[in-house]
Amino acid sequence: MSDLPSPAKPNPSASHPEADYPLSELTELRNLVIGPDLKERFDNARIRSEDVSRVLPEALDLTLQDKDQPLPKVIVPTVEKAIKSSVSTDQNILSEALFPIMGPAIRKAIAAAIQNLIDSLNQSLEHSLSAQSLSWRFEAWRTGKSFAEVLLLRTLVYQVEQVFLIHKVSGLVLHHLTAATATAQDADLVSAMFTAIQDFVKDSFSISNDALGSLQVGELTIWVNEGPQAFIACVIRGNPPGSLRQAMENALERIHLLYEVQLHEFQGENSAFETCQPYLEQCLQSQYQGKEKRSPFLKWIGGAAGILLLGWGTWMVLSLSESRQVENFSQQLNQQPGIVVLQTQKQNGKYTISGLRDPLAIPPQELVAKTDLDPDKLDFEWEPYLSFDSELVESRVKALLQPPQTVILHIDVNGVLQMSGSAPQTWINQAKTLALRLPNITQVDTQQVVPIERQALAALTHKIESTAIFFTQNAQLVPQQNGTLKTLALDLIALLQKGTTLGQRITVQVEGHTDATGAELINLYIRETRAEAVISLLVKQGIDPRVLQTVSVEPPPATSSGSSQPILANRKVTFKVIAVHPSTGTP
Amino acid sequence: MLQKKICMVGAFATGKTSLVARYVQGIYSDKYQTTVGVKIDKKKMTIASQDLNLILWDIHGEDEFQKIKLSYLRGSAAYILVADGTRRDTLCTVFNLQAKVEQTIGSVPFMTILNKYDLTTDWELDEDDLDQLSQRRWPYCVGSAKTGLGVEECFKQLVQ
Numbered sequence: 001m002s003d004l005p006s007p008a009k010p011n012p013s014a015s016h017p018e019a020d021y022p023l024s025e026l027t028e029l030r031n032l033v034i035g036p037d038l039k040e041r042f043d044n045a046r047i048r049s050e051d052v053s054r055v056l057p058e059a060l061d062l063t064l065q066d067k068d069q070p071l072p073k074v075i076v077p078t079v080e081k082a083i084k085s086s087v088s089t090d091q092n093i094l095s096e097a098l099f100p101i102m103g104p105a106i107r108k109a110i111a112a113a114i115q116n117l118i119d120s121l122n123q124s125l126e127h128s129l130s131a132q133s134l135s136w137r138f139e140a141w142r143t144g145k146s147f148a149e150v151l152l153l154r155t156l157v158y159q160v161e162q163v164f165l166i167h168k169v170s171g172l173v174l175h176h177l178t179a180a181t182a183t184a185q186d187a188d189l190v191s192a193m194f195t196a197i198q199d200f201v202k203d204s205f206s207i208s209n210d211a212l213g214s215l216q217v218g219e220l221t222i223w224v225n226e227g228p229q230a231f232i233a234c235v236i237r238g239n240p241p242g243s244l245r246q247a248m249e250n251a252l253e254r255i256h257l258l259y260e261v262q263l264h265e266f267q268g269e270n271s272a273f274e275t276c277q278p279y280l281e282q283c284l285q286s287q288y289q290g291k292e293k294r295s296p297f298l299k300w301i302g303g304a305a306g307i308l309l310l311g312w313g314t315w316m317v318l319s320l321s322e323s324r325q326v327e328n329f330s331q332q333l334n335q336q337p338g339i340v341v342l343q344t345q346k347q348n349g350k351y352t353i354s355g356l357r358d359p360l361a362i363p364p365q366e367l368v369a370k371t372d373l374d375p376d377k378l379d380f381e382w383e384p385y386l387s388f389d390s391e392l393v394e395s396r397v398k399a400l401l402q403p404p405q406t407v408i409l410h411i412d413v414n415g416v417l418q419m420s421g422s423a424p425q426t427w428i429n430q431a432k433t434l435a436l437r438l439p440n441i442t443q444v445d446t447q448q449v450v451p452i453e454r455q456a457l458a459a460l461t462h463k464i465e466s467t468a469i470f471f472t473q474n475a476q477l478v479p480q481q482n483g484t485l486k487t488l489a490l491d492l493i494a495l496l497q498k499g500t501t502l503g504q505r506i507t508v509q510v511e512g513h514t515d516a517t518g519a520e521l522i523n524l525y526i527r528e529t530r531a532e533a534v535i536s537l538l539v540k541q542g543i544d545p546r547v548l549q550t551v552s553v554e555p556p557p558a559t560s561s562g563s564s565q566p567i568l569a570n571r572k573v574t575f576k577v578i579a580v581h582p583s584t585g586t587p
Numbered sequence: 588m589l590q591k592k593i594c595m596v597g598a599f600a601t602g603k604t605s606l607v608a609r610y611v612q613g614i615y616s617d618k619y620q621t622t623v624g625v626k627i628d629k630k631k632m633t634i635a636s637q638d639l640n641l642i643l644w645d646i647h648g649e650d651e652f653q654k655i656k657l658s659y660l661r662g663s664a665a666y667i668l669v670a671d672g673t674r675r676d677t678l679c680t681v682f683n684l685q686a687k688v689e690q691t692i693g694s695v696p697f698m699t700i701l702n703k704y705d706l707t708t709d710w711e712l713d714e715d716d717l718d719q720l721s722q723r724r725w726p727y728c729v730g731s732a733k734t735g736l737g738v739e740e741c742f743k744q745l746v747q
Contacts, residue, residue, distance in 0.1 A: 167662070168662075170663070171642070172590045172591075186629060189628070192644065193623075193627045197623060199658040200623050203656055203658055267664070268589050268664060269590075
């Protein structure tokens, strides 16, 4: 404006004759006031533009400072038209200008969209198939809630339960929000107490400027963002993300900007702050578990590791209990006669028990069968040895001698083998010599054993001696005695065999008898003849004649009655067995 | 809703907590006083058909071991000084405290309560003491936490 000509500059044509006319006066006045320079300025668009361009920046600046100015509103259509025009003329100009901003913005948006898509796919897959989802479905069925509710509850990462806007100086609550699902204590009291605690912490640790940023108690976290006049405190359950801090900061800035006057003049009336609810609501966030950081692959590995660990634990427990069982078994084995366990080893999951074992000791497999142990897991390595355990010595004696059931064996502490009962003579003889070959048998006592042959010998002797062959008046055999003779011959053969077995020399006296009638000399002859007749018959049956002796037996003297009646029963031949032990000469 | 922060200060064991105990609603136990140094309660009042919440900051009493935390006083709309009528020295403490409080938060309305008026036989304060209060132009009232005498009136007087 300083370039404008001074309005007070005198006009050279002021005393013009036209002054008499009102119109010309007016023109003159106009000329006086505006002057030809000014007029030219108004008429010349270029000069005018130059003038405006000089003041425009300052004018715009003033406009923006005054909130009531409508300029921004007015200018919008122009700007829009300008952009449109620019785009239609040459797209590249605007494109190049916006590129540094648009590029990263678009990349960010695309990345976020893709991430969301992946998350949502992951969540769908995971929750429709996983074991966890089955357990949640079961929980939903059990509690009568919908699956969605259970899913939300179980996947909650964090939830802001309460938001406080607190007046910094007085600690009075300006506004308070509670999440629909959360319960809250009296906000006025909590707010004041919270301010008190902040003061307490600041005083206690001599912190003057900085505010208490966060508090953590159990699964609750309290985050505080402090502004010049007020602070926002969020009560959060779970693990909040850093973006929540940003949201709190934004809300706090907005509130300080919009409610600056109210905050300064706050005297306890908080109704003015009800309108800041939308800003605080931005902080009332929650997020549910959707971004599982662990990949399914890692989960599988984790699961497999868990199973392995569990298996290993179980195996250890079982293995410990198994080795204790084997140890017990080994002790039990060691107590058996004829078994000495020297070592129990474990290798490749199998146990090997080694030591000394008498071949006659109980087979270890029999003992294994009585326990819960797996026979396939046990191996035995035995060195054979002879045990002097009385039980085994007896077994060994029995194994060697094979005694008949009629014999009872007993071994005393001195190694004397005592036998009792009855047995064949051959066995007795054998046993006597065999038993002494055994290492700890010092003596064999067979006196209590009766040879069964001797019993048979006695029976045969008795039978033979009861037999009689009858004769008629002279040396003629009473007929039909062939059967008796045959039996007799067989008995004699058996008798002689037994005698041989027992080592006895058997002689059979064949005794001829007569009655007392007749002359004694004749009778003697008849007796001998009868005996020899029988002997010859027996020899014919295969009896060795050397064992048969003819004996004449005198008839008993006549009775006192003097009867001379022939006694038929005395016309016979009988037998007497004589057994003599060759060494002693006694029967 | 109109809210006002009111602090209660006084010597140790003058009955600050008992004074308000029967008139307020609270969620904190007395242990806060000894730990954090303050216990907060709320008293709802209606004055001239205007609902009012008094947020009472019951500050731990000052004694020879512990000074009151002056930062708790910030932002108070008013404060109540509590003295024990049966112990004259608590009145001296009140005089000292008032000076500190005024230094910290400036000139805000306050009220003095001479508590334990029910213990008439042990009452130590006399006319001279009350004169001291009058000379300072301090509003005061006598009260008893035990009987409830004067407490409600005191609050009302302070609020008005």
